[in-house]
Amino acid sequence: MPTDGMPLTSTPHPAHRDANVLRWLTAYALSLIGDAACLVALGFAAQEVAGPAQVGMVMAAGAVPRALLMLGGGVVADRFGPGKVVVGSDAVRCAIVLGIAAALWLTSPGLWLLVVGAVLFGVVDALFMPAVGALPPQLAALDQIGRIQGLRMLVIRISWIVGPPLGGLAMAYGGAAAALGAAGLLFALSVPLLMALRLRPLPADDQSGAVAPSAWGELVDGLRYIRRHRVIGPLMVSGAMSELGTNGLLTVGLVLLTKDQGWGPSGYGWIVGAFGLGQAVCAALLAVKGRVARAGLVQNVMLVVGSASVGALAFMPTLSAAVGMSLLSGLLCGMCGGLAIALIQTSAAPGYLGRVTSAMSLTGVGLTPLSFPLFGAAISAWGAQPVFVIGAAFSTLGAVAGLSSAAVRRAELPRLPGRKHTGQPAAGPAQTPSRAS
Known part of the structure; x- marks a missing residue:
């Protein structure tokens, strides 16, 4: 199957034994568990200061900007590189969550703080999600993408099993501030892992060389593609x-x-x-x-x-x-x-x-x-x-x-030449990896 210029360079280990991929998966898991714990904490925090309708409003507040800005987040990832965007956005998410936790710990803020915090988190999440999802082709050769996606799905299932109970446990012992603090700590642990990723540089391709100068033009160009x-x-x-x-x-x-x-x-x-x-x-x-x-x-x-x-x-x-x-x-x-x-x-x-x-x-x-x-x-x-x-x-x-x-x-998933012949073009020279940040 054509890969539109993506290199079919080899990797020394399969994805489930590749330290670089495992770093990404660990950071991804920490982030997902933090997301789930945040959702629990915000819901219970809203319940303490408002009624059932307001609980729903707080829990939905982050989803709206995330949905509206998601495609724009993809444009940012393509323009600046997913490695830089994922590190920066994850750090900002950490700061937002820890800031809300500190405010809940020190004062008794109203509903407005929870809504504003959820909205800001949703905005930054719209940058983080496309960037972290776009990283696999830079982590390993294309013949490993199937394995990486299998590992990713497994991490998602495990994270949603672990995350809500963790948030509930933290709520039981220390309230919403403790639950959000635990989530912020998980985000903080994921940042250095993302910074340590060694990313293969993506080759320039003719299709993306004539990108329109404006962000809107890039968005339209992507949808057309x-x-x-x-x-x-x-x-x-x-x-x-x-x-x-x-x-x-x-x-x-x-x-x-x-x-x-x-x-x-x-x-x-x-x-x-x-x-x-x-x-x-x-x-x-x-x-x-x-x-x-x-x-x-x-x-x-x-x-x-x-x-x-x-x-x-x-x-x-x-x-x-x-x-x-x-x-x-x-x-x-x-x-x-x-x-x-x-x-x-x-x-x-x-x-x-x-x-x-x-x-x-x-x-x-x-x-x-x-x-x-x-x-x-x-x-x-x-x-x-x-x-x-x-x-x-x-x-x-x-x-x-x-x-x-x-x-x-x-359509077929790629298989590198030399492992079994599939008619794919010969692999080019290995790409020199670079730090994610």
Whole structure:
């Protein structure tokens, strides 16, 4: 598969044994755990000074600027380099969180401080997320991107298991100030790890050489690049439709479904836990295996079956059957998600990595939560089963969009020459790594 000029240089170790990749993963995990702890702390801090409506306002305050500015964050990452942006934004996030923690510790501030802090955190997060997600092609050779994405998915699952309990424990012993202080400490620990990364310089490419001088021009140029790319464009559409079709079912839909079925909160926990376990197992398999033959075709076929299995959750007669179906859904969706990201990143031209990554993040972070009220209203009006069918069908249409592209059906993850012949061009000279900062 063409890689638009990305070098296929070799690395001495596979990604799961590469110290550089493991530093990035550790920093990423610390950041994700800090994010989760922050969310818990802000919610409980708002509860102490205001009512339920204000709690929701505080917890949503950071999501709005993050969604609005996410694409702009990709432009910044491409213009200044993701290494510099990720270090700077992570340091600022640390300062913001520790500042809020100090204010809560020293005084009894009002709701306004929590809202302002959440908004500022969301603004900086819009810079951090595209930059940290765009780093993998600079950490290792392209044939390791599949492994890196598997490791990344595994870290995400682990972080969301560890983060909320950590935030709750800190809240129990020291209140919101202690929880935010713990989150700030995690961010502080991630900064030197990010600074220690040795990044391969991205080669200049013809497509990004004529970038418009304005930030708006770069943003439009990036969106045009995504739309016209034969692999990235269809996979972006496929991924967006899948996120919009299934995420609401797996959040709001499952809450209402388990209530209607009489399975209660514990049933919800078992179903969601099984889905997360499936994703974690698939992430581990992808991290070890690293490459799947005919990845583009496999990714979309798994998306079809995975979408159907999510829709089938509403028709399970018992809790045990729903847990088993959820486990299957997690396995399928986990694999197709990791393959999609790996295919997109190995297909993207170097000068567009930040903007491509920000566009991938936008759907899950910005657009998907907006659909949750719609799913809730639809299930209240029509019941769970029709809405689960509609959501799964919409997600399946995304897979159809992917499969309709011959370039996607033929897309492969790179394999370096010398390991097994795949028809890829010979690898160029090794790039000299540089510090992230």
